[in-house]
Amino acid sequence: MSNDSDFLPLGVLQEQILVAVLRTREDAYGMNVRREIERVTDRSLAIGAVYATLDRLEEKGLLLSNRYTVDGTSRRMFEVTAEGARALADTRAMRERLWSGVDMRRLMKLAGG
Amino acid sequence: MTTIPKSDTPPPLPLLLLGRLLPRAEREEVLSDVRAEYATMAKNLGVAQANSWLWQQAVGSAPSLMKWSSWRSISGFEPRANNYSPGGPMLKNVFADIRYAARRLLARPSYSLLAIVTLALGIGGTAAVYGVARPLMFDALPFANEKDVVTFSFSGSWTEQEFAYLRGKIPGYRLAGTYRPNDVTLREGDAPARMLPSISMSSELFDVLGARPMLGNNLKAGDDAVGADPVAILSYGLWRELGANPSIVGTRITLDGQPRTVVGVMPRGFWYPTPRVRVWLPQPINPEGQNGSYTLVARIAPGEDINNMTARSHQLEKILKERFTYSHDWDKTVNLQAQPVREYLLGDLRPAIAATFVAMGLILLIACTNVAALMLGQVEGRASELAVRAALGASRRRLTQPLIVEALLIGVVAGTVGALLAAAGFGTLVRALPLGAWSESASFDWTLFVAAMLFSMVAMLLVVLIPSSSLFRRDHANLQGVLSNARTGGVRGGGVRIERGLVIAEVALAMLIASGAALLVRSVTNLYAIDPGIDTRGVAVIDAVVSGDVKPEARDAAFNEILLTLSRFPGVQSTALAMRIPLRGNSNSFAITIEGAEQLERSTTFFRAVSADYFKTMGMKLKSGRLFIQDEKSDSGEVAVVINELLAQKYFSGQDPIGRRIGGGFHLPQRIIGVVNDVTEGALLDGKKPARYFLNSQFWFMSGVSFVVKTNRPRDAEALLDPARASINRIAPSFAVQRTTTMERVFDGAVGPARQIMLLLTILSGLALLLGAVGIYGVISHFATRRKRDWAIRVALGLTSQRVVTNIVGQGATLIIAGVVVGAALTMLFSKMLASLLFGVTGLDPLAFLGASAAVLTAGLIAAFVPARRAGTVDPAIVLREQ
Numbered sequence: 001m002s003n004d005s006d007f008l009p010l011g012v013l014q015e016q017i018l019v020a021v022l023r024t025r026e027d028a029y030g031m032n033v034r035r036e037i038e039r040v041t042d043r044s045l046a047i048g049a050v051y052a053t054l055d056r057l058e059e060k061g062l063l064l065s066n067r068y069t070v071d072g073t074s075r076r077m078f079e080v081t082a083e084g085a086r087a088l089a090d091t092r093a094m095r096e097r098l099w100s101g102v103d104m105r106r107l108m109k110l111a112g113g
Numbered sequence: 114m115t116t117i118p119k120s121d122t123p124p125p126l127p128l129l130l131l132g133r134l135l136p137r138a139e140r141e142e143v144l145s146d147v148r149a150e151y152a153t154m155a156k157n158l159g160v161a162q163a164n165s166w167l168w169q170q171a172v173g174s175a176p177s178l179m180k181w182s183s184w185r186s187i188s189g190f191e192p193r194a195n196n197y198s199p200g201g202p203m204l205k206n207v208f209a210d211i212r213y214a215a216r217r218l219l220a221r222p223s224y225s226l227l228a229i230v231t232l233a234l235g236i237g238g239t240a241a242v243y244g245v246a247r248p249l250m251f252d253a254l255p256f257a258n259e260k261d262v263v264t265f266s267f268s269g270s271w272t273e274q275e276f277a278y279l280r281g282k283i284p285g286y287r288l289a290g291t292y293r294p295n296d297v298t299l300r301e302g303d304a305p306a307r308m309l310p311s312i313s314m315s316s317e318l319f320d321v322l323g324a325r326p327m328l329g330n331n332l333k334a335g336d337d338a339v340g341a342d343p344v345a346i347l348s349y350g351l352w353r354e355l356g357a358n359p360s361i362v363g364t365r366i367t368l369d370g371q372p373r374t375v376v377g378v379m380p381r382g383f384w385y386p387t388p389r390v391r392v393w394l395p396q397p398i399n400p401e402g403q404n405g406s407y408t409l410v411a412r413i414a415p416g417e418d419i420n421n422m423t424a425r426s427h428q429l430e431k432i433l434k435e436r437f438t439y440s441h442d443w444d445k446t447v448n449l450q451a452q453p454v455r456e457y458l459l460g461d462l463r464p465a466i467a468a469t470f471v472a473m474g475l476i477l478l479i480a481c482t483n484v485a486a487l488m489l490g491q492v493e494g495r496a497s498e499l500a501v502r503a504a505l506g507a508s509r510r511r512l513t514q515p516l517i518v519e520a521l522l523i524g525v526v527a528g529t530v531g532a533l534l535a536a537a538g539f540g541t542l543v544r545a546l547p548l549g550a551w552s553e554s555a556s557f558d559w560t561l562f563v564a565a566m567l568f569s570m571v572a573m574l575l576v577v578l579i580p581s582s583s584l585f586r587r588d589h590a591n592l593q594g595v596l597s598n599a600r601t602g603g604v605r606g607g608g609v610r611i612e613r614g615l616v617i618a619e620v621a622l623a624m625l626i627a628s629g630a631a632l633l634v635r636s637v638t639n640l641y642a643i644d645p646g647i648d649t650r651g652v653a654v655i656d657a658v659v660s661g662d663v664k665p666e667a668r669d670a671a672f673n674e675i676l677l678t679l680s681r682f683p684g685v686q687s688t689a690l691a692m693r694i695p696l697r698g699n700s701n702s703f704a705i706t707i708e709g710a711e712q713l714e715r716s717t718t719f720f721r722a723v724s725a726d727y728f729k730t731m732g733m734k735l736k737s738g739r740l741f742i743q744d745e746k747s748d749s750g751e752v753a754v755v756i757n758e759l760l761a762q763k764y765f766s767g768q769d770p771i772g773r774r775i776g777g778g779f780h781l782p783q784r785i786i787g788v789v790n791d792v793t794e795g796a797l798l799d800g801k802k803p804a805r806y807f808l809n810s811q812f813w814f815m816s817g818v819s820f821v822v823k824t825n826r827p828r829d830a831e832a833l834l835d836p837a838r839a840s841i842n843r844i845a846p847s848f849a850v851q852r853t854t855t856m857e858r859v860f861d862g863a864v865g866p867a868r869q870i871m872l873l874l875t876i877l878s879g880l881a882l883l884l885g886a887v888g889i890y891g892v893i894s895h896f897a898t899r900r901k902r903d904w905a906i907r908v909a910l911g912l913t914s915q916r917v918v919t920n921i922v923g924q925g926a927t928l929i930i931a932g933v934v935v936g937a938a939l940t941m942l943f944s945k946m947l948a949s950l951l952f953g954v955t956g957l958d959p960l961a962f963l964g965a966s967a968a969v970l971t972a973g974l975i976a977a978f979v980p981a982r983r984a985g986t987v988d989p990a991i992v993l994r995e996q
Contacts, residue, residue, distance in 0.1 A: 031149075035150070046177065048134065055181060055185065065192050074141075076139060
């Protein structure tokens, strides 16, 4: 996966969820991840989509889940794996490469006018 | 868990929806998070906002959740966090188990193949027999309230005179009708005449049955008066053949050379009294008519109890007695019984079909037992693995589910193969069963596939009970116990006991089928041992119906030409014709009077018209006097008659009958010219009865005729059937050839359903023995393998390998003998079912039991010997090193 040749850029939701898992740190369970994304993006997000994507990411090896019991409630907590971190970094690097050739002033002008 | 104030309880429906869609392992925690979120929202933004959020969540999550669960089940992904939490999604486990089961089955091809083939044979056979049995035993008859319709039965038939007398006054019955079979010929254009199975009936018959035509009307009262306009009602099939003309009612068709107006067409699926009948005609009822071949059918009056008609029957006997006097043999006033119409029409078939059905069911049961034993062996082999899984917390369900899935997978495959087998073997089965006219009602359709699948699923669910119950015996809970057992090859008492029980059951079932077959073999041998008094070898039989409009001279000329043509076929020794040939059941009996002797009670004799060479052709022997000559003179106002020995003994005991004159059934006196040996003229079991033979050219004519041709070899007889049919069609287009057969086949037919059921049961018992042997083989080799180490030690200590073999075979023999004993006991219970098919043997025939036991024992011992021999030839050094 880490190999450049078979690196596949993450989808938007996948990227958002991985980042949200990083941001929520010790509290990265499904509902909290959803809340974090909603809070930042100000868009409503279905919990089902969050869980489905979390599962996909774990299957790809980008996330890892463990079960912890907090206050009597069992929760599946996620953490980003080394591979997940690399995927995020790669995605970000790719985006920066993309953006680096864009004239920001022209973009703002287009958007404004 | 967070406590939620009561006012913040979320609406249950969206939660339910979410819960349904979430994987089981994570359902509770996600839902409790959703509830907590809802509570927060309700507090901050109000209940309405929170509700709308919850609905959005539930509905918006549905697509991704559905995709998610199907993805999980396809990919088999299980999150690490769930590794030790039981109850992942059920569906997921099922898919995984199917994959697992398929892999296991593919990895053990001999086990899978054996299980599937065994089961498929049982299922295919059962489904096919079910297909045959369904229309006959389970489907309703094609008329209204069949339970209210009866026939009046006794050893004989009714006459027109009796019916005309009884019409409208049978006590306890609303309506009665009568009918007789009366095949007619149909001619269309220049084509040769065609025989149509037909019924002549009184006008009430269809009203009694409660059947209405699809087009046109039923017969009207008066249609059956002597001299009424001839009409006809067609079957759906005949109507289709004639062009399916919707306005056929009112047109005319020519039957037996007589134009008849079509008044009705019966609906599709209607039949009476057999599916073979194509046309129904009114029978002119002559109030003095003596022709006695009628069946009386009646529908009970409202308020009468069909199960309690004995008193009514006695009343009817009394009414008959007022008018008629009967001879002892034909007395209708004794023991007159109303028989339900279903029993009358289908009763004879029932024991045959039931026996086949039961035998097939037993095969299926043996197959199930076999598969259960096989699966049990598999489970026992995995005892340690399963114990470890159970100890690590695998739930009961989680351990049984793969077994059930494996069983169902075998079931689906076996069901499919079985359905294909049923489809392939259906035609053969229909031909093999003694169905007669009902073979047309047996149809192969999709319900058989459904039935096969159902049988298969039920069978496998029963099968899986046995190994899965063995999973939960006490010692499985005890990991240490199992693991220490595992070190010695996993030998445990319980599994062995069940396995042995299964083998005993299997042997018992095989014994049941084999002894049923043996009883029938004995019975059929007895039937074939009956001497019919004729030589059936190499005699071809061609049955024809002569159209009623053919003039006697033309008819006799055609007869002669046909006989001449038939005599020119290769290998033909002699040819003859007869109005009725032996072994085809009762009929054509007439009263007899003896000139010069005082008339005793009214008594009847069989009455046959034959051509001159008939006796020679049938291999009958002249006992005294002479046989017919070709042109017997009848100018003296009398006809020649040949009688049989029984007639001579009965009416001329101690006297010489030659030259004496008799009368009855014929307007002319009859001069006895010869005596021949007795022949079974009626049904095989009715034995031999007094009979008279007339020369056909001196006899009034009946419409049916059988040409008989004696050939040198049976092969010649078979070979001439088709050309003979063609010749008759060419020479006499107004004759319809009804059927071609041989005298040997007529005899087979007279032996009856027992013969065909015997063949079928013999094949089935072969199958049962094979399956039983496979089961014994499996269990004994399993036993030998498990004890390999014991044997090796003993052989190393000096036990001869011969003793090893004897010991293992002895184990097998114990089981087989136990099975034989149980099977014999079962046979005694079940042999009543076969009673109506048995002749000359009781259900407890020792010879049949001995034969069946010998067959079962031989097959079983061979099956036990193979693994025993293998165990005996093993080198102890190798075995002990392996362990």
